Amino acid sequence: MSAKGGQVRVMRVKDWTHPVRAVRREVLTATPEVDEGKPPVLFVPGFGHGAWAFTEHWLEHTASRGFPAHAMSLRGHGGSGPAPEATLRAYTHDVAQVAASLPRQAVLVGHGAGALVVTHALARYPARAGVLVAPVFGGWGTAGVALLRNPVGTLPAIFGGRLRLSRRQLFSRELPDAAARGYTGRLGRAGKRAQWQLLTHREPEPAVGNPPMLVLGSPDDRVVSAAALGRAARRYGAAPLLFPGMGHDLMLDARWREPIDAILDWLDKER
């Protein structure tokens, strides 16, 4: 691995003096039949999603290709403990905690706003690699796009209410309606403060350990624009891998196999 650059932040007064409160965390695991020495992969879902979003397809598929696979739920999501006052810092802490609990240096895969959490966690944990899937880095531009596409679901979130993403934002038309309804019905909500921080958060610090990074998404994603996807990829000096015809939730959409295979192929190549 090449030498890393960027200014590290040594002083972490808030983390020292106001440590994030402990909470029960849900981590679901799929283990490969044979240990081939491949690094563990930790999937971090976006806001509103839980570990379940990866247990549908990606977790088992990752394990079947020889990677120990883990999916977690951020606090207040899925089977993790309740945390209505959760902040982006608390979510970052959750990811850094689960990553450090794994037996070997892990690959972090973040989806949606989970990708933002992963970029923050990469400053606290030297991952083997980082993968950002349809990353939602937030900011007022993202909020504007969401308001245009889904004003009824988005507007309350601006004022601290719940963000309601529609089926059409999350999935392509290839996914049967019943499945899409089932998935949207399982969506929860992120902490109010964390939701607000999605608009106002500071730039993530540089990743420690200079991990290789991959960005992927769909040009037809109705949450993350193609331009935002390009900007996210350029931040890491690369172009995004694109999967046309898919919705925002690539791990649940009808053609879920294509993106995960691309990620695992890339990881095999990076090893």
Place this chain on the structure above:
Amino acid sequence: MSTSADHDRPDFSFGDNESGSAASHPGGRSVYDRGGAVCVIGAGASGLTAIKNLKEYGFDVDCYERETGVGGAWNWRHDRSPVYASTHLISSKPFTQFPDFLMPDSWPDYPHHSQLLSYLDRYADHFDLRPHIWFGTEVVRVEPVDGHRWDVTTRSTGGYGTERTSRYAAVVVANGHNWSPKLPSYEGLDEFRGQVMHASAYKEATQLRGKRVLVVGAGNTGCDIAVEAGQQAAKCWHSSRRGYWYAPKYVFGRPTDQVNDRVLAMRLPLWLRQWLFHRTLRLTVGDLTRFGLPRPDHKVYETHPIANSQLVYYIGHGAVTPVPEIIQFRSYSVKLSDGQEIEPDLVVFATGYLPRFEFLAPEILGTNADGRPALYLNAFPRRHPTLAVAGLLQPDSGVFPLVHWQTVAIARWLRLRETAPERATSFAARIDTDAGRRFNRAKVKDSSRHWFEIGHVDYLRALQRTLDELETAP
């Protein structure tokens, strides 16, 4: 000898390896040239983080560890471990964990030493460090050669087998500084018929049970042992030369170091922080002279902080009797400075440790006659840019985060010397001018116990500037 998986281990057979080759030593001895690899001495917490960070910066690393496991001082099975059965951390978790490898949330604020060892074991496995470590191998000599390279001579621990010399581009010394006991000398000590031990030999409370025990020294270890003796021994005297500030482990229901750093973050002047701390201790612990302890002759932050909530409690219950310093030993008794004479069966000297670098010529680290090396940031010696010492720190907080950033600085420095030597010269000049500088705003007492005393905030700010200055291009 090696005990771990050998799959990634460098091939040390002479002459048939691509990354190194046999070279001839001026003395005629065979030397195996390890090319650009860095040698790390010791696989304790400092050595492990050195290996990990050097690896992260692309260096080949060989680490020599005299024991057969990682953990150094925190591995109670090791000969040189100062850990005793009841040892708990005195700095709370956020100040103790490596900044990039968090301790589990489920652990308490002040984990037990066995948890620390499991943490270091997991760290070694998580970052795949064991293939870099030669266990059961001790370093005999480290000698500068060929400009800024180093010949490191090793042999199996215990001295069996032949010595082997390997040549490295750089050496990071992480052999710890809490294993070579510092024993005081007293008149008549040789004639004393009772049992005498240094705290390094203290392992568990059964060693104290039913005895009349005199514990000497009011550091954290001395206070811990006095508290145990207060519960287990027939009688416990606790002798201290001067008065100290005993900070409880919790104030206002929070770990004390976390509360203290909230005040530090306000960047108040030192005198105001000292006043606030004195006030807090007055409110929480009270007037120590009421318990028979001497009044501190210094302000807080001027000596190493003692974090112990129980000493005052056991003094208050009559289980521990504070006594002044020892004047003289007699055959069956000990005479104290206030004129009283006590008759202990067992004397435990919790009088600290001295650093030892027996494999290095003293002038290399600029060591003075007393044994104190002169290093910049407690890590970088003058005139030897490819040598560094990791973990030689006595902070007012946990040491792991500090040594983590210290070893990142070492890795950046070694890398910068290769990639941008012109940028490296200004740092080299500062090493020369500032070696031995202290990183503590308070006026720290000048005894060997406080040689490596640093204020963690002052030190980390200095490290931040160094890391920014040594930043390397990705």
